[in-house]
Structure formats: structure tokens, C-alpha cells
Amino acid sequence: MANQSSSSIAAYYDKAAGMVPEFTVLNYGFSSEPENSRVPANHAEFYCLRLYEHTVRDVNLAGRDVLEVSCGRGGGADFLFRNFAPRSYVGVDVSSKNVRMARQYSDGPVYRVGAAETLDFEAETFDVVINIEASHLYEDRQAFFSEVFRVLKPGGDFCYTDGCWANDDCSDELREAGFVLEERLEITDNVIRSLERDNERKERLFDAIADPKLVHEYKDWGGIVGFRTWRRFVERETLYFSHRLKRP
């Protein structure tokens, strides 16, 4: 989970956008027993959408203006837009190809190209900001937190989920940006459970990639059982957290 430059990340996700178009959601997912979910049980991306559902959990989206930073290919935005009745939903991503795929996939939310560290919105525009499994890719996480604080209205909610190195606790950075940290949950076991339950589907899609070098790279990144990302979670080298924060 090393930081890389935004342009190389955008280039990586632009290249990846042509690959495995079946993925509309690009995260490691969430699974619990019982699942207690409003995601249809037979949905191909059930576990990845479960992570969206978990991330917003008891935060009300109905009738509110929502920004998702790093919306990827739009599958999660589309799910929240259809099921949680926000007044408006804007998705931003640094990869123009992901934004194009998101626009093709769903027409409810508005999608824009943009960087997390320099959000192109007026101060106090949104009631809720959502960010899922992306901040470990940012060049400047503190700048991102400050930007989220700026664009949230007072009383607004920040629903924030990501994996990190085991010794990388971002709680102080979040407080420094001005947030009240209402809840911080470690959900690594839920993520591992999701990776294992969703493994067959993902591995089949990765195995269909023509270039064998890329197959290995994608399995490492994609959390396939036995590969790098899965191993790091199982060995507790990396952990996964979900946060509920408020701008006072």
C-alpha cells in the first residue's frame, strides 16, 4: 500500500478499465454472518456492494446531497442512488476511463473526473461524503481529509472505509482535519471472509485475461486467495477499517 503519484494511479486504472469489464465495483467487499443485507442475494457483485452498504450503515442518505470521492466504475454509486434515495449524488474519480464506464453503467448519479486532494466544489456543498478503498492510493491523504471537511456542510457525515498498513492509524489525521470520529471499526475479518466467498467469481474473470503476467498482477491486487493482498490481511500486515465521522 505504497503511495504512488496520481497520474500513475490514473494511468493504472485507465489501463485496468479496459480489463475485466464485468467489474462495476472495485473493492474487496464485506461479509458477515448473517448477511442482513438489502443487496439481492443473487447479485454477482453482492460482497462488493455489501461494503458500500456497510460503509453508509446508519447514516441517512435520503433527501441529502452526496459526494462519492473515487467512485471507480460506478457500481456502488448506482446501488446507493437506487436504494437510499439521496437528493443528488455526484461521483468523482481520477481515472477518466472509469468515469466513462460509470456514465455508461448508470445514469442516476452525475460523474466527473477529479482528484481527491483538490475537490472542485464550493465549500459546504454536501451533506454526506463517501470514500471506499481508495485513500491508500492518494499522494496526500491529509489534503484529502481537509478537502472533505471543506466541502461538507456543518453537521455533515463522512463515511470512510479503507485498508492500511497495520501501524498506520489515521485517527489523529482525521481529528486534525476537524472531524469528530464517531466510530472506527476494524473489519479485516469481514473483508477476508468476502475475499474467500467471492474468490471463485473473481479468479475466473482474472484467468480469462490473455497476458499471463497481468493475470498474476491482478490476482495480487485483486485479493485472490493465496496471493499478496489476501496474505497481507490474513497475516495482519494490513488491516481494514471503516469510519463514521462528522463535521461539527
Ligand SMILES: C[S@@+](CC[C@H](N)C(=O)[O-])C[C@H]1O[C@@H](n2cnc3c(N)ncnc32)[C@H](O)[C@@H]1O
Ligand atoms: C480500488 S478502486 C475503488 C473504487 C470504488 N470506490 C469501488 O469500491 O468500486 C480505487 C479508485 O480510486 C481512484 N483514485 C486513485 N487515486 C485517486 C485520486 N487521487 N483522486 C481520485 N480518485 C482516485 C482510482 O481511479 C480507482 O477508481
